[in-house]
Amino acid sequence: MLANVRTGILGGTFDPIHIAHLHAGETALFAAELDRVLFMPAGEPWQKGERDLTPAAQRREMTRLAVAGIDRFEIDGREIDRDGPTYTIDTLLSFPSDEELFLILGADAALGLPSWYRWEAVVERAGILVVPRPGSDVAAVAKTVPVATVLDMSALDISSTSVRALAASGRPYRFLVTPEVHWFIESNGIYTQMRAGDMVGSANDQEESS
Numbered sequence: 001m002l003a004n005v006r007t008g009i010l011g012g013t014f015d016p017i018h019i020a021h022l023h024a025g026e027t028a029l030f031a032a033e034l035d036r037v038l039f040m041p042a043g044e045p046w047q048k049g050e051r052d053l054t055p056a057a058q059r060r061e062m063t064r065l066a067v068a069g070i071d072r073f074e075i076d077g078r079e080i081d082r083d084g085p086t087y088t089i090d091t092l093l094s095f096p097s098d099e100e101l102f103l104i105l106g107a108d109a110a111l112g113l114p115s116w117y118r119w120e121a122v123v124e125r126a127g128i129l130v131v132p133r134p135g136s137d138v139a140a141v142a143k144t145v146p147v148a149t150v151l152d153m154s155a156l157d158i159s160s161t162s163v164r165a166l167a168a169s170g171r172p173y174r175f176l177v178t179p180e181v182h183w184f185i186e187s188n189g190i191y192t193q194m195r196a197g198d199m200v201g202s203a204n205d206q207e208e209s210s
């Protein structure tokens, strides 16, 4: 009998997708022997609130560019192609039941998991793989979400918030994203047209999943 497909899901607003997202995906792929990692841009996150997100089409395109041509990395548009917010549980239940699912979360996002809608059903359906993130205590993750597996990864102090701020102020961020994503941001002036108030938000937001 063929073994079930093992799929990792790394969701985020990806505004923009950066190298820590990609490194987390590859770390999970390797550690949990996944067949593939789906990078899943969020539609309209219900908890973000503080700033306007870059339009979905552009976040989708940056995500597509970041994973294009990378073996076992795919973009999955099922959340961003829907209108409005999506509950993680609904996303998980939209996969075939014989597919083994793993949510890949940064430690900041993992700490918020017990507040998600039907979180018990979430951890029932999917394994939880957590990567360290500066500013979030992984020991606390083990306590808060005991079923989580914390992966061994060097914490990278990179966030989309900091990339947006660097791009908006003309400082270097080129090597924090892939070359294609850098080109797309620059050629469309995505973050240079932001209003000043758009730069709030922190690495500790737990906005994208629920």
Ligand code: ATP
Pocket (backbone or CB within 6 Å): 011, 012, 013, 014, 015, 020, 021, 024, 104, 105, 106, 107, 108, 109, 110, 131, 132, 133, 134, 155, 156, 157, 158, 159, 160, 161, 162, 201, 202, 203, 205, 208
């Ligand atoms: P923002 O600053 O806009 O919140 P972000 O960098 O936190 O952006 P998100 O799209 O919010 O990126 O996060 C998607 C997922 O990736 C979350 O699970 C988050 O914890 C994880 N993640 C993002 N950056 C890192 C990082 N540097 N290390 C580990 N995990 C990360």
Ligand code: MG
Pocket (backbone or CB within 6 Å): 202, 203, 204, 205, 206, 207
């Ligand atoms: Mg975030």
